[in-house]
Amino acid sequence: MPDVRTHEPDEHDNAYAGLLVNDAHWAFGTDFEDPLAGVDTTVPDGVDPAALATYCLMLGDDALVLSQRLAEWCSNAPDLEEDIALSNIALDLLGQARLLLARAAAADPGQVPALPEGSPVPDEDRLAYFRDDLRFRNVRLVELPGGDFAQTVARILLFSTWRLALCEELAHSRDAVLAAVAAKAVKELTYHRDFAGRWFLTLARGTDESRRRLLAGLDTLWPYWTELFETHDVERETAEAGVGVDPAGLAADVDVILDQVLVASGVTRPTVPPLAGVQGRKGRDGRHTEAHSRMLAEMQVVARAHPMGHW
DSSP states (O other), X not given: OOOTTSXXXXXGGHHHHTTSSOGGGGOTTSXXXXXXXXSOOOOOTTOOHHXXXXXXXXXXXXXXXXXXXXXXXXXXXXXXXXHHHHHHHHHHHHHHHHHHHHHHXXXXXXXXXXXXXXXXXXXXXXXXXXXXGGGOOOOGGGGSOOOSHHHHHHHHHHHHHHHHXXXXXHTTOSSHHXXXXXXXXXXXXXXXXXXXXXXXXXXXXXXXXHHHHHHHHXXXXXXXXXXXXXOOHHHHHHHHTTSSOOGGGGHHHHHHHHHHHHHHHTOOOOOOOOOOOBTTBOGGGTOOOHHHHHHHHHHHHHHXXXXXXXX
């Protein structure tokens, strides 16, 4: 097996290999302290640091919350192979979240929650574990309770199809960190989408019960689907500055891919209407479902109890 410390990145790695000396430093779940060490975190000219940070929180929170939901499947999936696959998808998203939250903190330190003096908790963990639900910017699709395996497959398909299209565009961002994170995420999300697409087809064409569960899961998720393509003011501002992506522009391409899966599976698009926000405000504005608060309480309880802890 080649030594990853001396591994020369191939052509597909070039987007982020230029920022770091090797892939190993970007391995998620290791004990290095600064996930952006060696990366130029200077905010590009003409970009509002607060807007860039908020945009990174939006994408980071999407990944963090869905990662937490998928982690709930650990030891509970239908068989060992799917158990490992769902755990790996969760870890991929957690890695994306860590880098995006770290980027948010570097762009605008004022958004990082304050902790007692001397706390060793790094900025990205402060953002993950010490914000309340009103400060989370994720879309509501990712925060819903997991449901059964069929609903989980449907959610991964919807989310990864959308996020893959977004990251393909974001890989051309003027912000070096966002471009690097997106380029790496494209590889991961391609696998996520293909995994979900194969299972979607299998369940749709399987037994009557597997198809019933899949369609029920899709109907449950569909009211939250259009929210992914609604442009928030921060998304518009960062897109105009050349560092973000306007999600409205992704709809046509995403529909093409999703329709291919639906047609092959013999599934028609649900007719369930979109879910309205609270006085017009939705996930990007910090307005979430009750399930979001309960999930955060469980996710954050240990960290909040030990703000001086070193993990």
